[in-house]
Amino acid sequence: MPGVMSSTSATAVCEDPSTRRWRLDLAYDGSEFSGWAIQPGFRTVQGEVERWLTQLLPVEHRIPVVCAGRTDAGVHARGQVVHFDLPMDLATDGGADLFRRLTHVLPQDIVVSHLGPAGPGFHARFSALWRRYTYRISDGTVGFDPLLRHTVTRVTDRLDLAVMNEAAVDILLGFQDFGAFCKRKAGGTSIRTLLELQGRRTEAGILEFTVRADAFCHSMVRSLVGALVAVGSGRRNRTWLAEVTRAAARDSTVRVMPPGGLTLEEVRYPEADQLGARALETRTVRELAR
Amino acid sequence: MPGVMSSTSATAVCEDPSTRRWRLDLAYDGSEFSGWAIQPGFRTVQGEVERWLTQLLPVEHRIPVVCAGRTDAGVHARGQVVHFDLPMDLATDGGADLFRRLTHVLPQDIVVSHLGPAGPGFHARFSALWRRYTYRISDGTVGFDPLLRHTVTRVTDRLDLAVMNEAAVDILLGFQDFGAFCKRKAGGTSIRTLLELQGRRTEAGILEFTVRADAFCHSMVRSLVGALVAVGSGRRNRTWLAEVTRAAARDSTVRVMPPGGLTLEEVRYPEADQLGARALETRTVRELAR
Numbered sequence: 001m002p003g004v005m006s007s008t009s010a011t012a013v014c015e016d017p018s019t020r021r022w023r024l025d026l027a028y029d030g031s032e033f034s035g036w037a038i039q040p041g042f043r044t045v046q047g048e049v050e051r052w053l054t055q056l057l058p059v060e061h062r063i064p065v066v067c068a069g070r071t072d073a074g075v076h077a078r079g080q081v082v083h084f085d086l087p088m089d090l091a092t093d094g095g096a097d098l099f100r101r102l103t104h105v106l107p108q109d110i111v112v113s114h115l116g117p118a119g120p121g122f123h124a125r126f127s128a129l130w131r132r133y134t135y136r137i138s139d140g141t142v143g144f145d146p147l148l149r150h151t152v153t154r155v156t157d158r159l160d161l162a163v164m165n166e167a168a169v170d171i172l173l174g175f176q177d178f179g180a181f182c183k184r185k186a187g188g189t190s191i192r193t194l195l196e197l198q199g200r201r202t203e204a205g206i207l208e209f210t211v212r213a214d215a216f217c218h219s220m221v222r223s224l225v226g227a228l229v230a231v232g233s234g235r236r237n238r239t240w241l242a243e244v245t246r247a248a249a250r251d252s253t254v255r256v257m258p259p260g261g262l263t264l265e266e267v268r269y270p271e272a273d274q275l276g277a278r279a280l281e282t283r284t285v286r287e288l289a290r
Numbered sequence: 291m292p293g294v295m296s297s298t299s300a301t302a303v304c305e306d307p308s309t310r311r312w313r314l315d316l317a318y319d320g321s322e323f324s325g326w327a328i329q330p331g332f333r334t335v336q337g338e339v340e341r342w343l344t345q346l347l348p349v350e351h352r353i354p355v356v357c358a359g360r361t362d363a364g365v366h367a368r369g370q371v372v373h374f375d376l377p378m379d380l381a382t383d384g385g386a387d388l389f390r391r392l393t394h395v396l397p398q399d400i401v402v403s404h405l406g407p408a409g410p411g412f413h414a415r416f417s418a419l420w421r422r423y424t425y426r427i428s429d430g431t432v433g434f435d436p437l438l439r440h441t442v443t444r445v446t447d448r449l450d451l452a453v454m455n456e457a458a459v460d461i462l463l464g465f466q467d468f469g470a471f472c473k474r475k476a477g478g479t480s481i482r483t484l485l486e487l488q489g490r491r492t493e494a495g496i497l498e499f500t501v502r503a504d505a506f507c508h509s510m511v512r513s514l515v516g517a518l519v520a521v522g523s524g525r526r527n528r529t530w531l532a533e534v535t536r537a538a539a540r541d542s543t544v545r546v547m548p549p550g551g552l553t554l555e556e557v558r559y560p561e562a563d564q565l566g567a568r569a570l571e572t573r574t575v576r577e578l579a580r
Contacts, residue, residue, distance in 0.1 A: 029436045076437055113433040143403040146319045147366055
């Protein structure tokens with residue numbers, strides 16, 4: 001297992017004793033952000049959070065934050081989780097003052113809901129057991145509500161929800177290579193465990209798809225939903241979906257749905273005494289799969 | 291009944307035989323509009339609708355539209371209803387083509403849901419039996435969801451819903467002078483029938499107040515909810531609410547809630563054979579009350 005012993009893994013698992021790790025939970029409206037990841041010259045969630053943390057604390061260098069799910073431009077979050085490390089002598093009140101000040105300075109489209117010391121071995125990305133996203137669609141069976149246009153994608157076809165749910169269970173769920181639904185990344189794996197993919201129609205007629213997996217590769221949720229929309233509208237059939245999935249190679253016939261309908265709802269972590277073990281396990285699997 | 295015979299009333303009740311009246315139903319996100327009513331130099335809903343109607347049809351003058359409820363800047367609508375008159379030789383296909391073209395040209399924050407010939411005697415404003423609004427609040431009992439910030443008002447106090455609902459039923463409902471909750475208008479009356487004012491907490495913890503009346507005067511819904519919020523937070527008591535209401539004069543201690551939480555949800559009209567009679571009745575009452 002060469003990956004486990006690499007310097008990258010060792011650094012993150014063995015914590016620096018002069019710092020304390022913090023967990024911050026936040027929600028944001030992604031409409032006016034160029035995504036999570038910091039990019040010079042663009043307004044990003046990571047950029048805003050790091051800038052304000054650094055400004056509020058007596059530190060010399062920018063405080064880097066690590067998130068559970070790096071959302072794309074226009075994608076929202078209700079349950080994003082991040083961690084960062086602070087010198088032991090900062091935030092000695094358990095983070096209450098920093099939390100209050102963050103609440104006041106952050107822009108209206110970012111809301112923090114929790115700040116506290118992280119459990120031992122906690123890593124926002126690698127300790128996670130699973131991520132849950134929702135993708136919301138207004139299809140041709142209902143009138144489009146302009147008040148929802150930032151968080152719901154409009155599709156003109158009428159979608160057959162039963163057909164979509166059946167195809168999801170029969171073809172997409174489980175442990176497999178999701179290469180057909182991922183933007184290829186050099187040296188990365190697209191093997192994931194898709195734990196849940198199911199749609200329901202809300203009272204207002206909106207289709208709400210819950211998509212849950214141990215982890216997602218880039219554009220995976222939006223591509224999975226795009227493939228199901230093709231089947232639900234009757235433009236494609238189950239055979240097409242099964243073949244595309246089996247081929248496990250990025251397929252241009254799979255539509256990547258627009259970002260506005262997507263929201264990261266929840267990231268689940270194990271009990272406190274399992275945080276470090278889970279992080280080590282995730283890293284080991286990722287390294288082995290390369 | 292001098293009002294009934296005035297030239298204004300007579301013009302609207304007796305329709306011009308060379309034109310046909312149309313009913314258009316629409317929804318809009320009010321966030322980026324300076325309200326419904328046209329104002330030179332400002333982006334308004336009426337301005338957009340009239341501009342596009344006029345541009346799509348072979349007419350020489352701007353087509354004026356009349357709405358059921360003139361919403362303020364930042365107020366939304368899911369069920370706004372308007373009427374306008376077109377020469378008989380236009381839209382002879384029942385409006386299908388005009389509807390389709392309107393759908394395509396209108397900006398993303400206005401969505402039309404119906405267009406058709408209006409029933410005899412129909413007047414979007416005067417034929418209405420009642421208007422239903424909702425006012426949405428996120429109070430201190432739940433974390434604020436930034437995805438809802440355009441349509442839900444954030445209040446930091448924790449609100450006692452039972453106390454608010456009781457006060458509404460005991461003090462506010464019914465036929466009375468709502469002068470305490472209206473911006474005074476010269477020559478206008480503030481006597482209205484408040485048919486429903488009740489809050490519920492949604493699954494997500496949002497307080498949703500339904501406010502229904504035969505008609506509303508300016509800022510009435512937002513002032514009624516503002517007064518109830520004062521009572522629900524414990525900052526004011528029922529005696530204060532009863533006294534303010536009884537005084538029936540605009541009271542600066544009543545907070546007008548921000549516009550973003552307010553949505554015009556529905557306008558109800560009588561059966562087709564009662565549209566003209568209802569318009570006449572409304573006008574008569576308004577004139578007599580002056």
